[in-house]
Amino acid sequence: MADRGIELQGIVVRDPKKYEELYPNFPFISINKIPKSKEATFILCVKDDQIMGFLDELIQFGLSNSTVVHCSGSFNSRSMTPYFENNGYLYPLQTFNQNHDIDFDAIPIFVGGSNSNTLNTILTIANRLGNNVHEISESKRKTLHLCAVYINNFGNRLFGVAQDIANKEEIPFEYLKPLAEETVRVVFEKNHKSAQTGPAKRKDISTIERHLDYLREKGLIEELEMYLMFTKMIQDENR
Amino acid sequence: MADRGIELQGIVVRDPKKYEELYPNFPFISINKIPKSKEATFILCVKDDQIMGFLDELIQFGLSNSTVVHCSGSFNSRSMTPYFENNGYLYPLQTFNQNHDIDFDAIPIFVGGSNSNTLNTILTIANRLGNNVHEISESKRKTLHLCAVYINNFGNRLFGVAQDIANKEEIPFEYLKPLAEETVRVVFEKNHKSAQTGPAKRKDISTIERHLDYLREKGLIEELEMYLMFTKMIQDENR
Numbered sequence A, B: 001m002a003d004r005g006i007e008l009q010g011i012v013v014r015d016p017k018k019y020e021e022l023y024p025n026f027p028f029i030s031i032n033k034i035p036k037s038k039e040a041t042f043i044l045c046v047k048d049d050q051i052m053g054f055l056d057e058l059i060q061f062g063l064s065n066s067t068v069v070h071c072s073g074s075f076n077s078r079s080m081t082p083y084f085e086n087n088g089y090l091y092p093l094q095t096f097n098q099n100h101d102i103d104f105d106a107i108p109i110f111v112g113g114s115n116s117n118t119l120n121t122i123l124t125i126a127n128r129l130g131n132n133v134h135e136i137s138e139s140k141r142k143t144l145h146l147c148a149v150y151i152n153n154f155g156n157r158l159f160g161v162a163q164d165i166a167n168k169e170e171i172p173f174e175y176l177k178p179l180a181e182e183t184v185r186v187v188f189e190k191n192h193k194s195a196q197t198g199p200a201k202r203k204d205i206s207t208i209e210r211h212l213d214y215l216r217e218k219g220l221i222e223e224l225e226m227y228l229m230f231t232k233m234i235q236d237e238n239r
Helices: A016-020 A047-058 A115-129 A138-168 A175-186 A204-216 A221-236 B016-020 B047-060 B115-127 B138-168 B173-187 B203-216 B221-236
Strands: A010-011 A028-030 A040-042 A068-071 A086-092 A109-113 A134-135 B010-012 B028-030 B041-044 B065-069 B086-092 B111-113 B131-133
Touching: A010 A016, A010 B065, A016 A028, A016 B086, A016 B203, A040 A047, A040 A109, A040 A115, A047 A068, A047 B203, A068 A115, A086 A138, A109 A115, A109 A138, A115 A134, A134 B041, A138 B138, A138 B173, A138 B203, A138 B221, A175 B138, A175 B173, A204 A221, A204 B047, A204 B138, A221 B138, A221 B221, B010 B016, B016 B028, B041 B047, B047 B065, B065 B115, B086 B115, B086 B138, B111 B115, B111 B138, B115 B131, B138 B173, B203 B221
Parallel strands: A010 A028, A040 A068, A068 A086, A109 A134, B010 B028, B041 B065, B065 B086, B111 B131
Antiparallel strands: A086 A109, B086 B111
8 A cells, every 4th residue: 555655554453473474564463552542544344244343442442533444335334433433434346356466446436434524534545545436425335335246246146157057068168258248348338128138038938948948957946047037037128 | 251251142131122221332132032053151140030931931942052051059950951951050159239340359159060061161151250269069059058148148137237226326337347347357267156255155144134125125126036046046055
């Protein structure tokens, strides 16, 4: 973060020893060794269900004047206010995978704060991290997170069905990559309804039947239910 | 196709007048004006359920020595043999949308033929159209087509759920594009199971409940069923 002009005072963790060996160049600080009087901005990069516990510990060290920022899509920010008046969120809309550098400039970051001072602090940090920063309300951030679940979590699982079928039949899955990329390109260019093609859309019953037969034969029951559900949804909207 | 070294003798259609106005530079031929003695290769770019009717007409004009090639993922090639001994397929694995130029070099093309001469003819054409040509069996081509249905047809419908939710809440849908692109990148790099993240994977019940509440409140019943189905599938595989 130093190359972005952000002064990182330390990475607060429960047990620095666990991390120091892995990342010897990072300034880890034990949570019970934060200087008591220090006012700082804490960015909480932890799972949703660990946020409140972390606030509990911070407040024990008399840090209630500090600013706390969570990075969650769905966490309820208001539940932080009894602990820290200055609170907010910095939500980078991307899926993070190990072993892959993240280009923060390509990632939209959504921010909000409990008051204008806090918002400005968070905006400053976000604008140094990336250049695609948007102020967004608590409720819209949660809706965005729901959309992200459909696109990333469910999208991964959907593509996984094709991946498993291709693998089992010894068909290289990468054959399907240009199609997947085009699918994304098109749905972000026009409405999904006008982009829709395929047997379900054109009511090609014999192809649908052949696909269902295949899935039944292979014992792919969940995949068959998925096929029926999508086919129904596509047909429902094209009546 | 001329710039690819393929001599295109004509585009056979039922009613040339319908097309000549739209595409004045294309050589349309009426189906009942094909020179009777001519042996040629016919590439059938028609819907699956029109292929047999088209063969019926061609055979009436005494063209049974010709080669016929369908472009379908799921059509049963063997049903062509009683009409034309020399038959096969040239299946470009991509979704075609109007108003967008297709880069054939980026599209995998899958070919097969009823005999080696026919296969060679089709290979020659395919290799001039693109540079990502693969010989594939009838059954694998059909499996590929099923995979393509999951990725493109169902993928479009899945992303459409997020698109509709974003639109209704006046959230710009393009905010989600980097995430969608990353979803594709990652699942083609590693197995979907290790790429899986999200509330379903980490059994984050309170986030799941909030999402279901939202979908119920908005009356998004099919979207709610979809949410439950994917959540169950992801949890089933992470027991």
